[in-house]
Amino acid sequence: MRERYCRVCGGWHQLDQWPHDCLPAQNPAQSHLPAPHFVSDSIDIRSMHDGQHYTSKARLRSEYRAAGVIEIGNEKPQPIDKPKTDRMAIRNELRRVYAEYNA
Numbered sequence: 001m002r003e004r005y006c007r008v009c010g011g012w013h014q015l016d017q018w019p020h021d022c023l024p025a026q027n028p029a030q031s032h033l034p035a036p037h038f039v040s041d042s043i044d045i046r047s048m049h050d051g052q053h054y055t056s057k058a059r060l061r062s063e064y065r066a067a068g069v070i071e072i073g074n075e076k077p078q079p080i081d082k083p084k085t086d087r088m089a090i091r092n093e094l095r096r097v098y099a100e101y102n103a
């Protein structure tokens with residue numbers, strides 16, 4: 001049988017007889033599912049549109065689509081157009097006031 005190096009105890013174990021104590025620690029944030037990230041269709045929500053109770057995101061959204069309702073909340077914010085500072089105008093105004101004060 002094939003043996004593999006064990007990072008937990010530093011020894012060598014048969015792949016088909018791996019000691020339970022040497023299994024790597026499970027990340028508590030990670031589920032037991034084989035997929036790294038799984039988005040479920042299940043939801044427990046009351047529609048803000050028709051007031052009905054829904055247990056499927058797809059059915060809720062199809063109801064929204066059929067009614068022509070737009071679901072909002074996850075769109076990216078648009079970049080804000082900041083006005084450019086007119087540094088030359090500020091400098092000229094400061095020079096004018098300074099000259100006027102010292103005159």
Ligand SMILES: [Zn+2]
Pocket residue numbers: 006007008009010011012013019022
């Ligand atoms: Zn081990």
